[in-house]
Amino acid sequence: MISVIGAGAFGTALANSFAATSPVWLWGRNAQSMAQMQAERHCPRLPGVTLDPALSCSGDITALPAEGPVLLAVPMQTLREVTTRFAGALAKRTLVLCCKGIELSTGLRPSEVLAQTLPGATVALLTGPSFAADIARGLPTALTLACADRAEAEALQAQLIAPHLRLYRTSDVTGAELGGALKNVMAIACGAAIGAGLGDSARAALMTRGYAEMSRMAAALGARPETLAGLSGFGDLALTCTSEGSRNYRLGLAIGRGEVFDPAVTVEGAATARATDALARSRGWDLPITAVVTGLVDARLDVKTAMAQLLARPLKEETP
Structure with missing residues (x-):
């Protein structure tokens, strides 16, 4: 049974x-x-x-x-x-x-x-x-x-x-766990971008660079790259960042629109963002989207400031 x-x-x-x-x-x-x-x-x-x-x-x-x-x-x-x-x-x-x-x-x-x-x-x-x-x-x-x-x-x-x-x-339990956890953080970011009227192009950029962040952290913790490219990583990211069926995405929408989100609704991505940002800071990992999402859910940043911070980062070669 x-x-x-x-x-x-x-x-x-x-x-x-x-x-x-x-x-x-x-x-x-x-x-x-x-x-x-x-x-x-x-x-x-x-x-x-x-x-x-x-x-x-x-x-x-x-x-x-x-x-x-x-x-x-x-x-x-x-x-x-x-x-x-x-x-x-x-x-x-x-x-x-x-x-x-x-x-x-x-x-x-x-x-x-x-x-x-x-x-x-x-x-x-x-x-x-x-x-x-x-x-x-x-x-x-x-x-x-x-x-x-x-x-x-x-x-x-x-x-x-x-x-x-x-x-x-x-x-690869580690990779599957990290894919499922970190995509929720990226869904908040994407929801905030759409809620604030920043457009689908901004969401696509956040999804792509968010996936790069997920992959970097997973690799640092011993996960296999192909796991993040599968259902538990890329697949879950695609669903969660594009549908209002996701509570994480809906929280981001509310933040972007300046609306109050129901505190009784469990949103795993908010706690995950805080935990991941703390871990990144302690280990010296560069996870800029996670950092601004933490600022958004803690009301230390607004969407305009968060996006300005991301756009002002140093120019670099694209790496996965």
Whole structure:
């Protein structure tokens, strides 16, 4: 059986998709809401989607099935708290991370957080260009499944099957994590440019030079260049920087338009920008777009000043 921890839109969409071919157990922190989902077969965060009969919804972590992989579909900034809280239930299990980001308090990636909270677990990562609404509606989606253990990756690839999902394997967990995390920062930048009326050409420039920043940081941390060129990097960047389905892009739009963004909406790119900028400064990395995005989300810069800073950088030869 497949288990999913985290009943937000993305976790529920994945759980419902996998339930088409396998029994799935889904946990959410609000027991009353989970009981309602179980009885009514609908998720408030996925309007119009009927939950598959093979999907069981629960608010009781002690009911976690003893066998099968566990997908962790919780926000990056709560990953440590959730895995520490449920360490007894999750110890030595096969865990598939479904969050994208960098921990603000430590600068660690998701797999590095699990290495501290659940050192005996087998860790994989599911990432790539995907919106919960598309997955829930059964629209074709391709994702990256990253795991250092090839045999485990092949086993997970065979288990995590849905009619409209296609999973590609990689052993480069670091590269897949960084692609999924850093593209959110670039999406904020692109949203801000469009929101401020700077045009599609400015967005294209930010996407391209943002990809160069992602690649430089990934290489510095030992990732393979081809991973960033795949679904978890370039693919996710293209989707997130061009669609209002992305919360990161919508935050950027609001910043560019001078509007207030709903603080209740989780935007992983804001924390990731801060964490990445701090890491870059400590290691002497040149990540100018990340730096100005951090200034934008912290309200230290406006879009006009941020763009002026980028345009005033020293002239140089283009390098990826």
